[in-house]
Amino acid sequence: MSLISTPRRDVAWIGRFSALLRYGVLIGVGLIMLYPLFWMVAASFKPNHEIFGSVSLWPQDPTMDGVVKGWRTGTEYSFATYLLNSFAFIMPKVVLTVVSSVLVAYGFARFRMPGKQLWFALMVATILLPKSVLLIPQYLMFREFGWLDTYLPLYVPCAFATDGFFVFMVVQFLRGIPPDMEEAAVIDGCNSLQVLWHVVVPVIMPAIISVALFQFMWSLNDFLYPLIYLSSVGKYPVALALKMAIDVTEATAWNQVLAMSTIALLPSLIVFFLAQKYFVEGITSGSVKG
Amino acid sequence: MAKGRVLLRGVTKCFGAVDVIKGVDLEIAPGELTVFVGPSGCGKSTLLRLVSGLELPTGGSIMIGDRDVTLVHPSERGIAMVFQSYALYPHMSVAENMGFGLKIAGLPKPLIKEKVAKAAEILQLTPLLDRKPRALSGGQRQRVAIGRCIVREPEVFLFDEPLSNLDAALRGQMRVEIARLHAKLGATMIYVTHDQVEAMTLATRIVVLNAGRIEQIGAPIELYRHPANLFVAGFIGSPAMNFMDGIVEAVETNSVSVRLNGATLRLPRHDAAVKPGAKVTVGIRPEHFRVGPTPADMDDDQAVEFDAIIDLVERLGGETLAHLRMPSLSDGVLVVKISGDVPLRIGTGLRVGIRLAQCHLFDADGRAVGEPAARAVVAA
Amino acid sequence: MYDNRVSGYLYIAPFLIGLATFTLFPFLASFLLSFSDYQLQDPVEQARFLGLGNYTQMAGDDTFHGSLGVTFLYVFITVPLKLAFALFIAFVLNFKLRGIGFFRTAYYVPSILGGSVAIAVLWRYVFAGDGLINQVLVWAGGEPLNWLGEPAYALFTVVLLRLWQFGSAMVVFLAGLQNIPTDLYEAATIDGAGKARIFFTITLPLLTPVIFFNFIMQIVQAFQEFNGPYIITGGGPLKSTYLLPLMIYEEAFKYFNVGYAAALSWVLFLIIALFTIIAFASAKYWVFYGNEREDGE
């Protein structure tokens, strides 16, 4: 690998050629990766006939028609309603996930207790457990609770650290931090909850942000759970609204649907670009540092 | 009355099935700077953490001052601790770090500020009070960690290898600062280190630990002069003491004759509890050999000379370590410390003298034999 | 660190409650349901014990056989391709080239968005009759294909959607690559090892833990694929994209055959469990844990 710098000319030439090759591959793949996204954004501002008519990205005849109609949607609610609905369950979901994951991870990472290995192993196992095996009984259970067509089934479980992945992520992060600081805080008079609040939480803030961001993104993408639990259109989140849009919009009104998709992706994109490093840190913490 | 006294009685600690501390009895007088020293993994940190309350003992009791604190929360024991990693809170400023304990205790802000300012004054941290730990050098962080202790006005300061993350120059400087701080505050301090030089220079008293047990307790000079056993003899002093295997030939009221490889040494010992024929070990410190003509003040009874062949020479500048073969004493190579830069050539011969009074004698179990038992109190 | 086991259990109490309520209980309940004829609209008390009825029904159910086949096909194509591609790009990226950060971001974006319905919707239009792909094909002088209507191609569109999201696996590979100490490469170069040799004797062995992690995650994910086929093709045409999770959903919530759906979900669970167990059992033969660390708690 190009670790040892080589001043010799012939080698430098090979180096440059290989760099060129690499850039070629990277740019080619990057283009394929991003083109559909650009096409989607561009199509939102094209009249329909132009979407079918040309491969070109730039709209020759730009129009806001798709965006406006898409925002209005074919239903009695505007897209704003669906966006707000999404946030209505995502916000509690994110908060509950963060709080419960941190508490549980702290317990696992910092306390000696009998049976810990077993519980930890079970926690990791739940990460691998397919959700569909739990889906039906959970549905029946929430039906018994009278929670159908509410957001409760979507976020209440998060208060109980049901996403083992996040607990695992925080545990891994905590294991990388020597406990000295927390011991200093104990000597300074903190009980374990004060240690958590005054010392651990500030120190593991990057992990906490990662958890919040991932949960935010994944919840925006949530489809199956809203699909089975929500029945009134007025409570639909964006994901369901989009699915409904492709079913009810006239088959030719592509620009509306694609404009809606673009808008639907905006929150994720904005969050991702504002906080990119937390995603990379988060996804790698569970796999590499372990 | 006994403010600052620390008393451990029969303290043991097991982690699962592993016995880490195997029964420690220790009394530390108020105002002493006691150093726990021993090889890595011998349980020094564990013992210190038992005193701090970060670990609870499996057995035994711990008293600080007049209180039994065996089960008392660390913050209520009247202790403060400096960690090897400093353990400063990265998100708090120096002032907040130092005042955190007082804040948790619910002291009013102006009082906290006053106490922090006073401690910062002592440690010359005043200009740094608003900085975050990551903007400080290693030595400064160390001082903040100490400052955090001072603010708490503890009965007992605990240090766990506080200098081992610093470079050599800074370590020497901080060592002096800690000694000065001890003189100034007059508080009881317990200091853990694996570095016997640190132990010798800082301590009022040294506790030598090995494998979870106390090997010997005493003033630095006492441990140096009268190590109670082979372990302490080998651990204290640098370079380490030379050991030679021997067999007791004769025991008299005032001496023990030991046959080494070739020679027989008649070591002065009172009431030595060994029998002729017993296996023993004789120890001599490298600095107790003499090279060159025997000074006139040595009478023949005390000094003996041997032939040696130079095996290797390490020159340290001010002094020289010569690795010598002395077949009459031992099969192995003995290290001899010679002050100055004497011309020495590998392979050449040499006359080396020792004083019998400076030889140490240990029985087959590694315990010191005879005279050291009647130890004189050595003022530190 | 703390010996206080009571507070330790207090901290993990939320997890224990959640585990019992939202995982273990449903897990066992679906097992029991799988032996019943329970219908979604009925009160739970009306469920009748069927014995192995649902499982024998499965044995003769062509839809199930088809779904199972499609599921395996999907997993066996998607997972290896995705891992190989992610690894390849990670290698290309693991050089001190300028602009690496940009490319890493560009490749990662689809993974972040990819699970969303919006992207599945986009995919549907990209592969539609007049969609982007066919436009490009025509523009390049080829024949347009009926991607979504032709059973032979439809699964391929779903596979492509997931391949398009190789980014998260790639980021993990990249971190793994960057975790390999450079002095190992330097030592090997001084020892006279060529590039290929270095790759096979140093890079690959040291990367196996990361490969293992990615493999498990991707397998588990792929077997649970739902959004893609549900939105892009609805399971069709001719059930050519009717993956098992889709069938479970429809049996339960469209046809109300909860008992049968539960049995299907248990089959899916057993398949995933089997793969996971095989992977973990085989790990000791091929996963290299160099600096194994004692858990010093």
Ligand SMILES: Nc1ncnc2c1ncn2[C@@H]1O[C@H](COP(=O)(O)OP(=O)(O)O)[C@@H](O)[C@H]1O
């Ligand atoms: N929390 C713990 N759990 C298990 N073993 C421990 C723990 N803390 C220390 N030990 C073991 O106890 C022994 C003594 O450790 P320590 O007191 O840290 O030694 P040192 O003298 O180097 O400070 C070591 O063998 C260490 O592995």
Ligand SMILES: [Mg+2]
């Ligand atoms: Mg230690």
